[in-house]
Amino acid sequence: MKITQVKVFVCNPGRNFVTVKVMTDEGIYGIGDATLNGREMAVVAYLEEHVAPCLIGRDAHNIEDIWQYLYRGVYWRKGAVNMAAIAAIDMALWDIKGKAANMPVYQLLGGRSRRGVTLYAHASGETIEDTLNKTAEHIAQGFKAVRLQCAVPGLNVTYGVLGDKADYFELQGSRPLPPEEDWSTQKYFNMVVDLFKQARERFGNDVHLLHDVHSRLTPIESARLGKLLEPYNLLFLEDASIAENQDSYKVIRQHTTTPLAIGETYNTIWDCKNLIQNQLIDYIRVAATHAGGITPLRRIADFASVYNVKTAPHGAPDLSPVCFAAHMHLNLWAPNFGIQEFVGFGNEHSKRIFKHTVEVKDGLANVSEAPGLGIEFDEEAAKEYPYKRSYLPVSRLEDGTVWNW
Ligand code: EZ4
Ligand code: CO
Numbered sequence: 001m002k003i004t005q006v007k008v009f010v011c012n013p014g015r016n017f018v019t020v021k022v023m024t025d026e027g028i029y030g031i032g033d034a035t036l037n038g039r040e041m042a043v044v045a046y047l048e049e050h051v052a053p054c055l056i057g058r059d060a061h062n063i064e065d066i067w068q069y070l071y072r073g074v075y076w077r078k079g080a081v082n083m084a085a086i087a088a089i090d091m092a093l094w095d096i097k098g099k100a101a102n103m104p105v106y107q108l109l110g111g112r113s114r115r116g117v118t119l120y121a122h123a124s125g126e127t128i129e130d131t132l133n134k135t136a137e138h139i140a141q142g143f144k145a146v147r148l149q150c151a152v153p154g155l156n157v158t159y160g161v162l163g164d165k166a167d168y169f170e171l172q173g174s175r176p177l178p179p180e181e182d183w184s185t186q187k188y189f190n191m192v193v194d195l196f197k198q199a200r201e202r203f204g205n206d207v208h209l210l211h212d213v214h215s216r217l218t219p220i221e222s223a224r225l226g227k228l229l230e231p232y233n234l235l236f237l238e239d240a241s242i243a244e245n246q247d248s249y250k251v252i253r254q255h256t257t258t259p260l261a262i263g264e265t266y267n268t269i270w271d272c273k274n275l276i277q278n279q280l281i282d283y284i285r286v287a288a289t290h291a292g293g294i295t296p297l298r299r300i301a302d303f304a305s306v307y308n309v310k311t312a313p314h315g316a317p318d319l320s321p322v323c324f325a326a327h328m329h330l331n332l333w334a335p336n337f338g339i340q341e342f343v344g345f346g347n348e349h350s351k352r353i354f355k356h357t358v359e360v361k362d363g364l365a366n367v368s369e370a371p372g373l374g375i376e377f378d379e380e381a382a383k384e385y386p387y388k389r390s391y392l393p394v395s396r397l398e399d400g401t402v403w404n405w
Contacts, residue, residue: 001026001060001100006052006089008034008044011382013349015173016040016390017320019377020047020088022096024060030095031377032088033289033322036080038178038392047085055089061100063093067295083267083292090293091326091373098372105329105373109298116364117331119315119342120145120210120235124161127151128195132202142362145208145235145339150195155182159214159393172317178391183216183403192225196232208235208339215239215404216395219251226256235339236261236283236312242405246273249280261285264314268292269300276309283338287314288326297326301334310338317343321354325373328358328365340365352381 005023010016018034034043051070058066070086071077098105106112121138123146125131131150138146151158159181192211199209211234217225222240229237236259243249243262252260261283266272267290275281284304288297301311311334313327324345331337342365345351345358355376357368367374395403 001028001096003055003058003060006047006055008047008052009377009379009382010040010044010387011353011385012173012388012390013353013385014347015318015350016387017353018043018084018088019320019322019382020092021377021379022055022060022089022092024096026100028060028096028099030060030092030099031322031373031375032091032095032293033320033326034084034088035289035318035320035323036084037318038390039081040387042081043084046081047088051085051089060093060096063090063097063295066090066093067293071292078267078270080265080267080290084289087289087291087293090295091288091322094294094326094329095372095375102371104367104369104371105294105326106332106367109294109329109333112332113335113337114332116361116366117328117337117340118144119340119360119363119365120147120208121363122147122149122343124149125151126161128191128198131195132199135199135203139203139207144363145210147210147212147238147341148195148199149212150191152184152188152191154187155184157181157393159216159395160212173390174388175390175393176388179393181393181395182398183395184398185217185221188216189225189228193228196229196234200232205233209233210235210238212238213240215242217241218405219248222252223255226252226258226260229258230256234258238262238285239264243275246275246280249275250278253280259283261312264290264316266291269296269303272300273303276304276307279307279309281309283310283312285312285314287319287323288330289319289323290314294326294330297330298334301330301336305334305336308336310336312338313340315341315343317346321345321350321356322373322375322377325356325358325367325375328367329373332367349385353378353385
């Protein structure tokens with residue numbers, strides 16, 4: 001089965017999405033996600049100029065060989081743009097293989113390890129009360145786990161908490177220059193411990209609670225936060241500190257039993273290797289779109305299982321429904337799957353373009369038995385929503401210093 005064409009699409013039904021369609025001479029095609037938030041067009045050019053020409057005529061069944069060829073053959077290994085491009089091709093090839101075998105991808109990976117995929121929903125509010133009310137709604141809908149984020153009083157805006165300021169989905173998909181956001185660790189600490197104290201008082205101990213620090217703390221500050229949150233029994237504390245220096249997580253680890261999660265920006269198994277093998281984290285959050293696709297995520301999951309580290313794939317709104325589908329198949333299979341982040345399937349425009357087959361019931365997600373990834377991409381509908389340049393924000397301390405160390 002020969003690859004005949006690689007098509008690349010960019011659309012913005014509220015967020016920018018880069019989608020790849022790999023065509024073959026047998027009429028079967030596959031779909032992949034190559035979205036790199038804030039740098040989308042770099043991946044488009046990379047795919048069209050540098051990846052697509054190398055694939056024409058290759059056997060679409062040789063997923064592993066094509067992955068190795070693209071990863072090792074490039075000379076300039078790793079990198080976010082490169083790995084997002086490889087990821088989309090890899091997902092599309094798994095989609096093709098599933099369609100050829102007439103099986104969903106999870107069956108090809110080794111079959112089902114669980115009844116369904118446990119999700120955690122997002123509750124992001126302007127005040128603690130607002131956040132807790134949103135948490136209550138998710139619990140009422142059947143979610144067993146909720147991530148709590150709350151605006152920090154005294155800061156102009158808090159990362160990831162747009163609240164009622166504007167439609168969360170729309171505003172983040174149309175920011176022609178990077179917005180700048182204040183950060184104060186002191187003000188954040190005043191809020192965050194109270195948030196989880198009140199959450200446990202209101203919801204008791206059965207529901208799983210999570211929190212994302214978005215890497216705003218130094219290692220010793222993270223250690224302190226982990227200790228302060230211990231009484232509230234988080235499922236995990238995400239991205240407490242940047243771990244470019246992977247050893248810095250030893251500082252956090254030696255001080256707290258709050259479980260730690262990291263990895264949504266990682267591109268390869270090498271980025272998480274020391275954190276996993278030194279058991280400095282409990283959940284690895286690599287995404288199929290940003291770490292090179294299904295093939296390397298399977299490898300990372302197996303490696304992590306040796307060290308009792310669970311998988312918890314990234315699931316923010318800038319990962320397209322194609323990536324979510326890829327995660328669903330990995331999550332149904334991985335023996336050491338932990339939990340999947342979930343923010344819904346986008347707005348009505350997005351649903352016109354991406355026709356997925358995932359079902360959510362009582363906080364548990366399942367795919368249909370459709371072959372491949374079980375997702376369709378409507379090229380015509382996508383044309384109605386052209387690309388808009390949009391950036392992620394930059395964080396500064398109150399004295400103007402660029403932050404996020
Ligand atoms: O900031 O996906 O866990 N979720 C997150 C996200 C990320 C965005 C960056 O593109 O941290 O909201
Ligand atoms: Co995150």
